[in-house]
Amino acid sequence: MKYELSDMLEAGKENAPPPRYSVDDAVAAGRKRQRRRTVLTGAGSAAVVVAVATAIAVPQIVTDKGPATQGNAAPAAASKAAAPAPFAYPADNFTGNITGFKSGDLTVTDTVHVTPGYQVAVVVYRKGVYDPKKIKTAEQVTVDGHAGYFQKSLPGKAPEGLKGKIPASAFDTPASLAWQYDDNAWAVVSVAARVKATQQEVAAIAAKVTAGAAKPVTVDFKLSYVPKGYELAAAGPSSVLNSPLEGESYVRLLKGDFPYRGLTAPAQDPFVVNDKQLPVVQLTLYPKWNGKYRSATTPSCPEPGLCYRTTDNGKYELELSGGGFLSDPEMIKMLNSVTFADPSDPGTWFKATDAV
Amino acid sequence: MAVSDREAEFRDFVTAQMEPLRGLAYLTCGDWQAAEDAVLTVLAKLYVKWRRVDNHASYARTAVVRAAIDETRRPWWRRERSQSHAMPDHPYPDDSTHAVDERLRVREALLQLPPRLRAVLTLRYLEGLSVHDTAEALRCPEGTVKSYTSRGLDALRQILGVEVFVNKELRREVRAV
Numbered sequence: 001m002k003y004e005l006s007d008m009l010e011a012g013k014e015n016a017p018p019p020r021y022s023v024d025d026a027v028a029a030g031r032k033r034q035r036r037r038t039v040l041t042g043a044g045s046a047a048v049v050v051a052v053a054t055a056i057a058v059p060q061i062v063t064d065k066g067p068a069t070q071g072n073a074a075p076a077a078a079s080k081a082a083a084p085a086p087f088a089y090p091a092d093n094f095t096g097n098i099t100g101f102k103s104g105d106l107t108v109t110d111t112v113h114v115t116p117g118y119q120v121a122v123v124v125y126r127k128g129v130y131d132p133k134k135i136k137t138a139e140q141v142t143v144d145g146h147a148g149y150f151q152k153s154l155p156g157k158a159p160e161g162l163k164g165k166i167p168a169s170a171f172d173t174p175a176s177l178a179w180q181y182d183d184n185a186w187a188v189v190s191v192a193a194r195v196k197a198t199q200q201e202v203a204a205i206a207a208k209v210t211a212g213a214a215k216p217v218t219v220d221f222k223l224s225y226v227p228k229g230y231e232l233a234a235a236g237p238s239s240v241l242n243s244p245l246e247g248e249s250y251v252r253l254l255k256g257d258f259p260y261r262g263l264t265a266p267a268q269d270p271f272v273v274n275d276k277q278l279p280v281v282q283l284t285l286y287p288k289w290n291g292k293y294r295s296a297t298t299p300s301c302p303e304p305g306l307c308y309r310t311t312d313n314g315k316y317e318l319e320l321s322g323g324g325f326l327s328d329p330e331m332i333k334m335l336n337s338v339t340f341a342d343p344s345d346p347g348t349w350f351k352a353t354d355a356v
Numbered sequence: 357m358a359v360s361d362r363e364a365e366f367r368d369f370v371t372a373q374m375e376p377l378r379g380l381a382y383l384t385c386g387d388w389q390a391a392e393d394a395v396l397t398v399l400a401k402l403y404v405k406w407r408r409v410d411n412h413a414s415y416a417r418t419a420v421v422r423a424a425i426d427e428t429r430r431p432w433w434r435r436e437r438s439q440s441h442a443m444p445d446h447p448y449p450d451d452s453t454h455a456v457d458e459r460l461r462v463r464e465a466l467l468q469l470p471p472r473l474r475a476v477l478t479l480r481y482l483e484g485l486s487v488h489d490t491a492e493a494l495r496c497p498e499g500t501v502k503s504y505t506s507r508g509l510d511a512l513r514q515i516l517g518v519e520v521f522v523n524k525e526l527r528r529e530v531r532a533v
Contacts, residue, residue, distance in 0.1 A: 003512075004521060008520070013379035
C-alpha cells in the first residue's frame with residue numbers, strides 16, 4: 001500500500017468538531033486587541049518539549065538513602081535483577097549512571113534527571129524510596145528470577161476542572177513493569193501508552209538496564225543568588241521524562257525537606273509535606289526558538305511568576321518559574337545573577353551542585 | 357481605508373480562511389481546542405495590522421503554524437504532558453469501516469511526529485510552500501526544513517509500514533493557487 005502525503009494531511013484534519021469561534025468572534029477579538037495594542041504580548045508559548053517519538057519513561061533504581069544521609073550515602077545495593085550487569089546506585093548526590101540503549105525501536109536515554117531519591121532515564125529508585133502498592137494490583141511476573149508486576153497501559157480521564165482544557169490522553173496510564181531488584185529496592189520501566197508496547201517489549205527494556213560510570217549531572221547555567229532556604233532538589237537535561245532539546249538544562253529548588261520515601265512515581269509539583277506545600281522554584285534553559293515571549297538579555301517577567309532572560313547571543317532562553325512563592329523582583333534578582341556556560345558545548349557546563 | 361471597509365475585507369477573509377487555518381493549526385499541534393485558540397489569536401493580530409500586511413493569507417498561515425507550535429509549549433501543557441508522555445488528543449468517531457480505520461491510522465501516525473516536524477510537512481505538502489518559504493515561516497535554516505522533511509517522511513513510513521510518496525505535480529498546483 002502507498003500513501004500520498006498531501007492526501008494523508010487532508011485525511012488528518014477530517015472529522016473536525018464544530019468550530020467554537022465564529023467570524024464575529026474573530027472581529028471582536030481583533031477590536032479588543034486593537035484597544036490594548038500598546039500592551040502587546042506574544043501569542044505563543046513558553047518553553048518546551050513535547051514528548052519524544054519513542055518516549056520511554058525511564059526506570060529508576062533506589063537505594064536506602066534518606067534525605068538526611070544524602071551527602072555521603074554508600075553505593076546502593078546493586079540491582080542484579082533484570083540488568084545484564086549489576087546496577088549500583090551512584091554514591092554521590094546529583095550523579096547519574098544509567099547508560100542509554102536501544103530495545104527494538106524504542107530508545108532509552110542516558111540519565112536525564114536526578115533527584116536525591118532517584119535518577120531518570122529509565123527510572124531507578126534508591127532503596128526504600130519506591131512503594132509498589134499501586135502496581136501490586138497488576139499482573140504478577142518474574143523478571144530474571146525476581147518478583148515483579150506488569151501493568152498494561154490504560155486510557156486516561158481528565159479530572160473535573162481540567163476537562164476540555166487538557167486532553168484526556170494526557171492522563172493515560174503508561175505500560176509499566178516494576179521489579180524488586182534487591183531487598184526493598186525497585187526499578188520501574190514505563191512506556192508511554194501511545195507507544196502500545198507489549199509486555200514482552202517492556203520486559204526486554206528492563207532486561208537491558210545497565211549502570212555505566214557515575215557522572216555528575218551538569219547544567220549550562222549557574223546562579224550566584226538564590227533566595228534564602230532554597231536548595232537544589234533536581235537537575236539534569238530534562239525536567240522530568242522528556243527527551244531534552246539541544247542545550248536544555250533544568251534545575252529545581254525546594255525550600256524544605258522532601259522525603260523521598262513511599263513514592264509510586266517520580267515526584268512532581270506540588271511537593272506536599274504534612275499537608276503543606278513546599279515552596280518550589282524551577283529554571284529551564286532551552287533554545288530560544290522554543291520560547292513564547294519576547295525576551296532579552298535583560299530579565300523580564302511577561303506573566304506573574306514567570307520570568308525570562310536570554311543568553312548574550314540570544315540563542316537560548318532561561319525560564320524561571322516562581323511557583324507563586326517568589327515576587328517578580330526577587331526572580332529578576334536571581335536571573336541577574338546567572339552565568340551561562342556555552343549551551344552548545346557540554347564541556348563548559350557546570351556541575352549541578354555548583355550551579356546554585 | 358475606512359474602518360468599515362477594513363472590517364468588511366477582514367470579515368470576507370475570515371469567512372474564507374478560518375476553516376483552512378483551523379485545520380492547519382490542528383495538524384501542527386494535534387489538539388482542536390488549542391488549534392482554534394491559536395487561530396483566533398492570529399486573526400486578532402491580523403485585524404490590528406490589516407493595512408500593513410501585504411499578503412494576508414501568507415501572514416495568517418505562517419503565524420498560525422507558529423502559534424500552534426507555541427500552544428504545545430505552554431508551561432501547563434509541558435507539565436501535564438511530561439508526566440504522561442501523552443501526545444495531543446485526537447478523538448475518534450465510533451465507526452469501524454475500513455476507510456475510517458485507515459484515516460485514523462494516518463492521523464495517529466501524523467500525531468506521533470513532533471509539532472515542528474509536522475509543521476514542516478504540513479506547510480510544504482498541504483500548503484505547498486517551498487523550502488525557502490517554509491524556512492522563513494518557521495524561522496529556521498533551509499537545511500533544517502530539508503532535514504525535517506526527510507525525517508518526517510521516514511518516520512511516517514516506519515510508523516505506518518507503508519510507502520509514503522510526494523505528488524510533486526499536486527504540490528505545484530497547490531502553490532499556484
